[in-house]
Amino acid sequence: MKMISEFLLLSIVMFMTSSSLLASSSSNNYESFLLCLDIHSNFTIPIHSPTSSSYTSILHASIHNLKFMLPTIPKPKFIITPMHESHVQVTVLCCRQHSLQIRTRSGGHDFEGLSYVSYYVPFVLLDLIHLRTISVNIEDNTAWVQTGATLGELYYRIAEKSRTHAFPGGFCPSVGVGGHISGAGYGMLIRKYGVTADHVVDARLVDVNGRILDKESMGEDLFWAIRGGGGASFGVILAWKIRLVHVPPTVTAFIVPRTLEQGAKALVYKWQFIGDKLHEDLFLGVSIQAMHLDGDHNGTLPWIFRKFTTVNGTKFP
Ligand SMILES: Cc1cc2nc3c(=O)[nH]c(=O)nc-3n(C[C@H](O)[C@H](O)[C@H](O)COP(=O)(O)OP(=O)(O)OC[C@H]3O[C@@H](n4cnc5c(N)ncnc54)[C@H](O)[C@@H]3O)c2cc1C
Structure with missing residues (x-):
């Protein structure tokens, strides 16, 4: 019994020592990463760490899918918002040197959050928000x-x-x-x-x-x-x-709303046979929306045809 408890104690001490060693080696790595950015750039690179007041607002600024804001989603170790092309060059070199993955974000519309989330390795978010000339x-x-x-x-x-x-x-x-x-x-x-x-x-x-x-x-x-x-x-x-x-200086746009009761299904069916034969200046799209829902979730689905045309006299079938 005594041997087992000594073994357990030893394992706990070893685990705590190795985790604190890991934590201190990664914090050394992050410090050395920041130093790398500093010494390789002539102009100060804007860096936002989780303790900066700007960190959360910049991170969230172009997250369009709210589930990626949850606390369980991994967050970048640093956010870098380059002001010059040279800042991007230095970031790439220093991330590579310090084994930090880069997530590059432009408009942040990635459906999987790939421009600002990485699941298995520490990463840096390179947000191009200031490079928009x-x-x-x-x-x-x-x-x-x-x-x-x-x-x-x-x-x-x-x-x-x-x-x-x-x-x-x-x-x-x-x-x-x-x-x-x-x-x-x-x-x-x-x-x-x-x-x-x-x-x-x-x-x-x-x-x-x-x-x-x-x-x-x-x-x-x-x-x-x-x-x-x-x-x-x-x-x-x-x-x-x-x-x-x-493009011509004037473009005509139409919206043709149809509910199922008004024959939307037949219209969409017919559209499939004529769509490819229409003039290339005509763009036709359909969007399906739920509307007029009552308390019992009964409702109609208007099928809206959006048509953008520059062709005079084209008739909607
Ligand atoms: C509401 C909405 C409407 C959309 N409408 C359309 C549409 O009409 N037509 C259409 O074709 N698509 C559309 N999309 C899809 C959209 O084009 C893609 O999701 C696109 O990748 C988003 O680009 P982003 O720069 O906004 O996204 P981000 O999330 O910033 O980037 C998307 C991917 O590109 C990478 N990336 C971004 N910038 C760079 C860079 N400078 N260098 C290297 N890699 C980079 C990111 O790392 C990520 O992997 C739409 C998406 C949404 C959410």
């Missing part, structure tokens, strides 16, 4: 957009310069151009102009060695991969150079 060049139909910008900001900056230029991106204005374009992307202009990533003509990316590469220096394969293969697998994309497309 957009410069539109109407003369050559292009724009450079930093990946912290949202689609809405991009559309706005283009519209400021021209009513007849557009970018064929997604519907939701708060989606970030970092994740959207690197995952291909599509929106209302897809029938006429294809997916969003088809309109990227150049990019700037920080690779695992902290180098900034453009289309030419990254090579054809990597340039192909970041336009649909998910940016985070390959590096941190700093900016995209995009090609703008032409």
